Amino acid sequence: MFFKFLPREFNFFDLFEKQAGYCLDAAIYFKELVTKGSVNEEAIQKIRDIEHQGDEAAHTIIDQLNKTFITPFDREDILSLAKELDDVTDMINTIISRMMVYKLTGVNRNLVQFASVIEDSVRALTCAVKGMRNSKHLKSVSESCVEINRLENLGDTMRDEMLAELFEREKDPIAVIKWKEIYQDAETVLDICEDVAHVVGSILVKQA
Amino acid sequence: MFFKFLPREFNFFDLFEKQAGYCLDAAIYFKELVTKGSVNEEAIQKIRDIEHQGDEAAHTIIDQLNKTFITPFDREDILSLAKELDDVTDMINTIISRMMVYKLTGVNRNLVQFASVIEDSVRALTCAVKGMRNSKHLKSVSESCVEINRLENLGDTMRDEMLAELFEREKDPIAVIKWKEIYQDAETVLDICEDVAHVVGSILVKQA
Amino acid sequence: MFFKFLPREFNFFDLFEKQAGYCLDAAIYFKELVTKGSVNEEAIQKIRDIEHQGDEAAHTIIDQLNKTFITPFDREDILSLAKELDDVTDMINTIISRMMVYKLTGVNRNLVQFASVIEDSVRALTCAVKGMRNSKHLKSVSESCVEINRLENLGDTMRDEMLAELFEREKDPIAVIKWKEIYQDAETVLDICEDVAHVVGSILVKQA
Numbered sequence: 242m243f244f245k246f247l248p249r250e251f252n253f254f255d256l257f258e259k260q261a262g263y264c265l266d267a268a269i270y271f272k273e274l275v276t277k278g279s280v281n282e283e284a285i286q287k288i289r290d291i292e293h294q295g296d297e298a299a300h301t302i303i304d305q306l307n308k309t310f311i312t313p314f315d316r317e318d319i320l321s322l323a324k325e326l327d328d329v330t331d332m333i334n335t336i337i338s339r340m341m342v343y344k345l346t347g348v349n350r351n352l353v354q355f356a357s358v359i360e361d362s363v364r365a366l367t368c369a370v371k372g373m374r375n376s377k378h379l380k381s382v383s384e385s386c387v388e389i390n391r392l393e394n395l396g397d398t399m400r401d402e403m404l405a406e407l408f409e410r411e412k413d414p415i416a417v418i419k420w421k422e423i424y425q426d427a428e429t430v431l432d433i434c435e436d437v438a439h440v441v442g443s444i445l446v447k448q449a
Numbered sequence: 450m451f452f453k454f455l456p457r458e459f460n461f462f463d464l465f466e467k468q469a470g471y472c473l474d475a476a477i478y479f480k481e482l483v484t485k486g487s488v489n490e491e492a493i494q495k496i497r498d499i500e501h502q503g504d505e506a507a508h509t510i511i512d513q514l515n516k517t518f519i520t521p522f523d524r525e526d527i528l529s530l531a532k533e534l535d536d537v538t539d540m541i542n543t544i545i546s547r548m549m550v551y552k553l554t555g556v557n558r559n560l561v562q563f564a565s566v567i568e569d570s571v572r573a574l575t576c577a578v579k580g581m582r583n584s585k586h587l588k589s590v591s592e593s594c595v596e597i598n599r600l601e602n603l604g605d606t607m608r609d610e611m612l613a614e615l616f617e618r619e620k621d622p623i624a625v626i627k628w629k630e631i632y633q634d635a636e637t638v639l640d641i642c643e644d645v646a647h648v649v650g651s652i653l654v655k656q657a
Numbered sequence: 658m659f660f661k662f663l664p665r666e667f668n669f670f671d672l673f674e675k676q677a678g679y680c681l682d683a684a685i686y687f688k689e690l691v692t693k694g695s696v697n698e699e700a701i702q703k704i705r706d707i708e709h710q711g712d713e714a715a716h717t718i719i720d721q722l723n724k725t726f727i728t729p730f731d732r733e734d735i736l737s738l739a740k741e742l743d744d745v746t747d748m749i750n751t752i753i754s755r756m757m758v759y760k761l762t763g764v765n766r767n768l769v770q771f772a773s774v775i776e777d778s779v780r781a782l783t784c785a786v787k788g789m790r791n792s793k794h795l796k797s798v799s800e801s802c803v804e805i806n807r808l809e810n811l812g813d814t815m816r817d818e819m820l821a822e823l824f825e826r827e828k829d830p831i832a833v834i835k836w837k838e839i840y841q842d843a844e845t846v847l848d849i850c851e852d853v854a855h856v857v858g859s860i861l862v863k864q865a
Contacts, residue, residue, distance in 0.1 A: 307654045342613045405758045414622035414830035418629070421834070446723045515862045550821045622830035626837070 253313055254374040256302045260326045261370040263295035267333040268363035268430075272356035278348035280340045288337045295330040299323045314444045322444075325437045326370075329363065332433055336426045343419040351403045355427040358399065362392040362434040369441045382445060386438040396431035400424050461521055462582040464510045468534045469578040471503035475541040476571035476638075480564035486556035488548045496545045503538040507531045522652045530652075533645045534578075537571065540641055544634045551627040559611045563635040566607065570600040570642040577649045590653060594646040604639035608632050669729055670790040672718045676742045677786040679711035683749040684779035684846075688772035694764035696756045704753045711746040715739045730860045738860075741853045742786075745779065748849055752842045759835040767819045771843040774815065778808040778850040785857045798861060802854040812847035816840050 267288060274284055302323040306312065312319055339345075369385035372378035403424050411417050475496060482492055510531040514520065520527060547553075577593035580586035611632050619625050683704060690700055718739040722728065728735060755761075785801035788794035819840050827833050 303651070304654070307651070338609060342609045343616060344613075401754060401758050405760075408759060408831065408835075414834070415616065415625060417831060417834060418622070418625060419616075443719070443723070446720070511859070512862070515859070546817060550817050551824060552821075623824065623833060626830065626833060627824075 252305065253302065253319065256298060256305065257322060257326070257370050257373070258367075260295060260298035260302065260323065261367045263291055263298060264326055264329040264363050265360075265367050266291045267295070267330045268356075268360045271333050271337065272353070272360045274337065275349070275352045275356045278346060280337060280346065282341075284337060285341055288334050292330045292334040295327060299327040314448065318440055318444050318447075321440045322370075322437065325433060325440055328433045329366070329430060329437065332426065332430045333359070336423060336430075339419075339423060339426065343423075345419060345423065349420075351399075351406075352423065352427065355396070355399060355403075355424070358392055358396055359427065359430050359434075362389050362396075362431055365389045365392070366434050366437050369438060373441060373444065376448070379445065382441065386442050389434050389438040393431045393435040396428045400428040460513065461510065461527065464506060464513065465530060465534070465578050465581070466575075468503060468506040468510065468531065469575045471499055471506060472534055472537040472571050473568075473575050475499045475503070475538045476564075476568045479541050479545065480561070480568045482545065483557070483560045483564045486554060488545060488554065490549075492545060493549055496542050500538045500542040503535060507535040522656065526648055526652050526655075529648045530578075530645065533641060533648055536641045537574070537638060537645065540634065540638045541567070544631060544638070547627075547631060547634065551631075553627060553631065557628075559607075559614075560631065560635065563604070563607060563611075563632070566600055566604055567635065567638050567642075570597050570604075570639055573597050573600070574642050574645050577646060581649060581652065584656070587653065590649065594650050597642050597646040601639045601643040604636045608636040668721065669718065669735065672714060672721065673738060673742070673786050673789070674783075676711060676714035676718065676739065677783045679707055679714060680742055680745040680779050681776075681783050683707045683711070683746045684772075684776045687749050687753065688769070688776045690753065691765070691768045691772045694762060696753060696762065698757075700753060701757055704750050708746045708750040711743060715743040730864065734856055734860050734863075737856045738786075738853065741849060741856055744849045745782070745846060745853065748842065748846045749775070752839060752846075755835075755839060755842065759839075761835060761839065765836075767815075767822075768839065768843065771812070771815060771819075771840070774808055774812055775843065775846050775850075778805050778812075778847055781805050781808070782850050782853050785854060789857060789860065792864070795861065798857065802858050805850050805854040809847045809851040812844045816844040 270288060270291065274280060274288075302319065306316060306319050306323075365385040365388040369382050369389070372382035372385065404421060407417060407420050407424070411420070478496060478499065482488060482496075510527065514524060514527050514531075573593040573596040577590050577597070580590035580593065612629060615625060615628050615632070619628070686704060686707065690696060690704075718735065722732060722735050722739075781801040781804040785798050785805070788798035788801065820837060823833060823836050823840070827836070
């Protein structure tokens with residue numbers, strides 16, 4: 242009888258997994274795109290579709306939160322998690338839009354390397370979100386969070402090295418403006434993944 | 450007797466309307482200014498005065514919140530709404546200051562167009578805030594929020610087109626640096642309006 | 658007996674003082690560094706160590722918060738205070754890293770002036786945090802917060818004047834890109850100090 246009143250709350254895990262899935266779709270597509278080096282109208286449409294689906298998943302979570310009295314964890318944490326996951330897809334979408342606006346075509350090895358680290362981080366993030374469902378997976382969730390932190394630190398170093406190289410080598414100020422923003426945006430994706438890991442971590446601590 | 454104990458809470462609606470009014474003053478003045486294309490010390494003083502009045506309205510709300518036990522809606526939402534409305538006026542003030550610092554004089558058609566969309570969005574925002582007072586206006590509040598969202602999407606497209614044109618046409622990197630920041634700031638005003646709409650929306654959902 | 662159950666909560670004041678101490682270490686070191694005008698690998702290591710210690714202090718606060726039922730003030734405010742203090746050290750670390758990446762060596766008088774204002778603001782912030790422990794110090798806490806606000810306004814003016822001068826005088830767009838970011842970052846440190854002052858202020862109002 243008790244469970245009959247609470248079916249909804251378990252739904253949050255499904256919804257978060259779905260939302261994290263769109264983050265991963267975006268990360269995988271971003272890597273594919275920069276590896277081919279061809280951002281075009283079709284690519285813009287595709288990433289916007291993914292972002293739109295992620296947006297809808299976030300709205301469903303917030304709607305459900307407003308209608309649900311008992312939640313599996315703190316309301317504040319549910320809101321933060323939905324918002325941060327949304328920011329991951331949003332930021333990837335922003336980068337691809339900017340590349341189109343700045344007409345940045347051709348393969349940039351640095352960006353391919355960044356896209357690869359972003360994909361790894363979002364993959365770890367997906368594992369962390371999936372693992373929240375079951376307290377048996379506590380250890381694997383915690384390992385995913387450690388990995389996300391490691392990749393954020395790596396991203397900081399990568400961005401600094403790439404910027405140093407850019408300012409050293411690139412003599413066209415317009416190209417400096419464009420690539421500086423893209424590298425900083427790419428690192429921001431890893432920052433947001435770390436924010437997700439922090440929210441997941443704080444949820445686990447409170448439930449321990 | 451009951452109402453005698455609660456006069457204060459109704460005050461929040463007055464305060465928010467007042468604060469939203471300063472947002473609209475700022476938006477109208479911004480459009481006027483860029484249409485004439487003459488940012489000067491006097492303009493800086495005028496927008497700072499508006500921003501200062503908005504600031505005081507926000508402080509009054511927060512002070513009152515700290516002294517009031519029963520509030521018409523969630524304390525968190527009251528804080529968010531006061532903060533986001535403050536950010537609208539702040540951002541418009543920032544743009545005008547930057548134009549002065551960068552010595553951007555003369556009429557820029559793109560910016561006039563942006564200022565016009567900003568004024569429309571802040572006008573819709575004022576309607577949404579006013580409508581919160583009465584549950585009969587629920588439909589019109591919700592329409593205002595939809596309009597704010599539409600204008601934010603329009604702003605994204607406008608900014609991307611203006612940046613693409615800027616990078617295409619402008620050969621002076623210093624001018625690119627200046628205008629890139631101004632266009633991005635202008636779009637940020639519309640983002641903040643959308644954040645206000647989200648707060649208003651979540652307040653309405655909880656009261657439904 | 659009562660006190661035996663609550664020893665932990667008093668600990669928060671010690672922890673916040675410790676964390677504010679790392680902010681001050683960072684601000685003092687930043688001023689020392691820009692006065693000498695020599696950012697090198699050793700400096701990067703030193704500021705990273707300070708930032709790392711500040712990070713650990715923040716984590717200890719959050720861990721303790723999650724384990725403590727009764728806290729000396731709102732949980733939300735404890736979280737905000739820990740986060741904002743962390744942001745102070747983080748931002749100073751970011752500036753020094755950027756100076757290294759951009760190879761900005763030599764003494765820049767503007768930056769020395771900014772570093773001096775930052776040190777003053779962080780010193781006032783340390784006083785405010787220390788004073789929270791005892792309601793007798795309420796007046797001195799409030800004076801420190803007023804001083805932090807004054808320095809933030811001063812910082813706004815300084816940044817605007819320095820940017821105006823930069824765009825006026827510097828003809829190399831790459832140098833403009835670099836110094837524009839550094840000046841804006843320096844002003845951001847003062848913004849974050851003001852955010853700390855706001856949190857401290859709101860804690861005091863609630864306890865009054």
